[in-house]
Amino acid sequence: MELRSYQRAAVDWLSARPSGALALEMGLGKTAITLSTLTDAHLPALVVAPKRVAETVWPDETRLWRPDLTLALAAGRPAARKAALESGADIVAIGRDNIADAVPLGDRFRTLVLDELSGFKTRNTARWKAARKLTRVIPHVFGLTGTPAPNGLIDLWAQMYLLDSGERLGPTLTAYRSRYFMPGRQLANGVITEWLPRPEAPDRIHEKLADIMLSM
Numbered sequence: 001m002e003l004r005s006y007q008r009a010a011v012d013w014l015s016a017r018p019s020g021a022l023a024l025e026m027g028l029g030k031t032a033i034t035l036s037t038l039t040d041a042h043l044p045a046l047v048v049a050p051k052r053v054a055e056t057v058w059p060d061e062t063r064l065w066r067p068d069l070t071l072a073l074a075a076g077r078p079a080a081r082k083a084a085l086e087s088g089a090d091i092v093a094i095g096r097d098n099i100a101d102a103v104p105l106g107d108r109f110r111t112l113v114l115d116e117l118s119g120f121k122t123r124n125t126a127r128w129k130a131a132r133k134l135t136r137v138i139p140h141v142f143g144l145t146g147t148p149a150p151n152g153l154i155d156l157w158a159q160m161y162l163l164d165s166g167e168r169l170g171p172t173l174t175a176y177r178s179r180y181f182m183p184g185r186q187l188a189n190g191v192i193t194e195w196l197p198r199p200e201a202p203d204r205i206h207e208k209l210a211d212i213m214l215s216m
Contacts, residue, residue: 001065003036004029006216011036013214014142019163021117021143021213028216030144031061034113038066042111042140043090046102048131049115051075051095058093058115074101099130107137117143120162121155123173128158135162148213153205154181154195160209168208180205 003011010033014020022030038045047058055075062071072089074081078101084092085105092109094102096119106112112134114120120128135141141163149155157169157176170176180201184194197205 001032003032007033007036010214010216015039017212018139019141019212021145021148021159021163021209023145023148023213023215025216026146030146031057031115032065034142034144035062035065035069037142038069038091038111043069044088044109045091045111045113046085046106046109046134046138047091047093047113047115048096048099048102048134049093049113050119051097053115054093054095058091062091074098096127099127099134103130103133106134109134109138111140111142112138114141114143114162117145117159117162118147118150118155121150121158123158123161128162131162135165148215152195153197153201156205156209160212163212168212169205 007029010022010024014022014033014037022033024030047054049058055073059071059073062069069090071091071093072084072087074084074092074094081094081098081101085094085102114131120131122128143159143163148159154177157173160169166172170179177195181195181197183192184196186192
């Protein structure tokens with residue numbers, strides 16, 4: 001299989017940085033690009049994805065694009081998932097609902113691939129907290145998404161924090177909101193239920209993320 005020219009450009013872009021996000025529309029080949037980026041320095045890699053994507057897409061795409069790499073699927077009963085995580089395969093794919101299983105074994109991996117990165121847009125979920133623990137011990141973090149801000153720019157902070165520990169959008173969600181947003185709807189008790197981007201916010205946020213997120 002041959003990559004298309006824009007996919008080769010994306011491989012070059014991702015290869016040039018320790019962490020990065022591919023914000024590409026469905027069908028543009030995020031999985032193929034990521035697989036083509038992996039070198040010996042990136043292996044073994046842990047892929048965390050929605051269950052169906054982990055169990056069908058990644059095995060199929062690995063056979064297609066990187067038949068030189070082995071893949072273990074961490075699925076089924078807890079013992080089977082643990083065995084896959086400890087297998088020493090080049091790639092281990094696990095459903096994101098089981099991401100906590102990987103935390104004790106995180107330091108075995110060189111790359112963490114968060115497929116459907118927008119599934120980690122909320123910082124106070126168990127899923128996000130587990131991913132954060134993994135990013136502390138895994139040197140390369142690749143995020144893949146077609147919709148990085150499904151509910152607006154406010155969603156970007158938690159996702160980007162997993163890639164750069166707050167370097168670009170700030171160390172806390174509160175700081176991010178204060179800098180780029182203003183209160184919208186509020187409850188009678190004063191609790192803010194909506195944050196609206198300031199007029200200059202979209203451009204400023206995109207500038208901040210230009211070196212860590214590739215959009216197509």
